[in-house]
Amino acid sequence: MPLLIALSILAAMFALAAVRNQFTGIVHWLLDAIAQVFEVPARGLLHFVQAAAGSIEGAYEALEAEYPDTHRGWLVTVPVLYAVLAGAIIEAERVVTSLRIQGVLGFSGGGSANEVGWLTGVAFIAVGTTAGLVLFDTLKLTPAATPFHKAEGRLQRILVILALGGLVLTILASGVLFVAGQRQHEGAATGLLSQIFALLFGLLIVLAAASALAVAIAGWHAIKIFALTLLRFVALAIHVLLRLAINVLDRTDRSIAAGIELLAKIGEILWNWICRFAWAERLQFRPLLYDSFPAIGSQVHESVLPSEIVPEQRRRDRPTGDSLESEGSTVLSARNIAILSQGSLGAALLPALWGGPTILAAGQVDPDSTRRVQQHRLRAPKAIKTLTPSSTELEAALGSGAATDTRLAVARLVGEKLVAAFVQAGVRDGYVVLVTDLDLVDEATEQLLRDLAARGLKSVVVTEEPQLEDREQSLAAIGRLTALWEADAVPITILVSPRAPFARALGPRAQEEHLAVALGSLVRGPFDLEANPSIVKVAEALSGSPFAALRIATRPTVPRKTVAWWNTVRKLVAAAPRGTCDLADATLQTARALTSALSEGDSSLLGDDPPTRRLIAVCTVPLRNDDPKFSEYVDAVTRASLHQAQDLSVTFASGNGAGAPDPATPYCVQVSILHQLGSLPTWATAEPERPEAATVRPRTRRSPAKPVVAVPAANPNGALP
């Protein structure tokens, strides 16, 4: 008996596994048929919504052509108001006229006294309102857009007289009505007064209805907009409800399919296992294969994207979002920056620059330091691509004969991977920040930068004086960078030195930390504040000279109000205070840091003279960019900086400055000033027989920027998949 039961269960499982597809298919077919009932009207409504959006936009354009200086709201509101008034008056007139005709013909019945009274009251108010509106429109006292508003000269005078007459008649009619009502209350005869009121009211009603109708007919575009908007809203609401129903059906279908799959799984596994034996093959047992069904209502879901209910005209007018320049304002697409690094400076700065929200790709050009960086526990989101070539890629490149030298092969691979990453993300205006030791600016690096420039990608280079001075190597590198500047591949090279006054005062490590904050602020600036230029725009603003220098100063700033319970925690773990920004102190400390960076010799990262030429200051403040105080800080510092120096532009970034640890406050503002370098430092100066590298030469050859890397149409916003 137990064997029989076990065999029955096994048979049931096999049977379920065998008919699973059919069973799921039947359920899917049934639910899909029901969904079709919803899907057809849902798609029809969507078409109507799209068509209505286009018609509304067309009607708006027609109205705006007629009344170019009037706000859209008034263009629609006023004609609709006149139409409502006309409707009320006409309805009242219809009822009253119907009653009078009944009276004349001797019929009884008709509307109740209450209904007639109510309608007469409404009509009376509508008549008065219409007369007043016409008067004010004609005198141009309203922001409305009606034919009355455009009346001039004689026509205007006639209209004013008519509107005033209408108002006077309304007041007279209300006076007559009041007196007649009083006399009726006292039991006196009201025959003559009633006749006068009827006459006045009749006149008024015709006048007001004609005026209101005239505006309503003249502004039929507005009535159309109103009606279509109303209908579109209702259609959209019904469409959303239908989509919800389709979604429910789809989820039901999936749930049932999942339940059946669960029950049939054991039978399927057993059967497919049996089918692997030779005897099963001889008996022509076939493994179970299942179809997958498309989601119910998938077509209607695919078609309902938010962009589809935006009018075609508006879609055309939208900025693409991935262009640096759009009608004068800077529009940066996210993740269009690649950080490349090589050498000790690159290895020191890469961890600080990698992992921000703005960077698409990052990598080491130098394979020797790849391992060190990979061991650095970089917490890079998966969306950030690494450009560091793997050993397999490197071996393949060397084996294929594409490059004979390892460094050339690495540079070529990095370039290819970078361009591929930009193309994949749909970036149109990408750029590169290369952080490198000067002695590593060799033929391979130059080739990489030229290759990138050929694809429309400009690079900003940050480089450091070699620790061991090798004049020839330095001069060769400086010559290459100057040539790259002349070819418009590198708009600027920022020079720093480990023997600069800043490094002597605070140490080389502190200099690297400050430099990382300065570069990071330049890179992320446009993402913190829309008005900030990108690092390439900053570089181009300074590109009258191929080289630039940095001056940095920091100041601690204290919190205004600490987090309520944080003081208790501080006592336990000896932490620094945490709280909200004191705007006045942050502004004051920024102004002081700006003064220090401009005037103090210790602020220089190169050892140059105080700057006199084009200056760009980056203020890094520990305020979140979505904090309302951030914009107040920007305004205050911009005002304060106006008196600091001529030819000074200020940009802003959200982040903590790299100040020395301070137990009183962990918050620090940092001001980094980037400025043109008039003459090169002595370590980069050529011997007398090579004077061309010692001074900054005027630019002799600048090729226009190439159109850019390819832009796939499928992903125009530059976001990574």
Add this chain to the structure above:
Amino acid sequence: MNNRYSWEDALLGTAIGLMALVVVIAVVLAAWFAVQIAALLVRVFAHHPHNRALWWSLGVVGASLLLVAVSAGAPAFVTLSAIASVGFLLVAKAVDLYYDDQFQREPSRELLLHDVLHEPWWKAA
């Protein structure tokens, strides 16, 4: 008589409508806070995976929940697990603050409304 009933019905309808509105707002706020708490925990564990205070407080929460399960929901252990959970959240917030090098945003009704209605709920994560 009919008028009185209809007036009462209208009043009842308004009261129910207001209550429904309050419930909707409370649900939205509760969901927002739940997401913020989840985002906080994900963020601190992702950014500071070796912080011992975090793991200890998580361990205490786990142990207290185990005790609740073993004791079939003894009130004392339920209270303990509630306290441990609140403590865990406080520790997570403290760790987040400790390593945060930016000023805190001053809480205000306008910011809360803005964050709930206009910002992505997982933005901070």
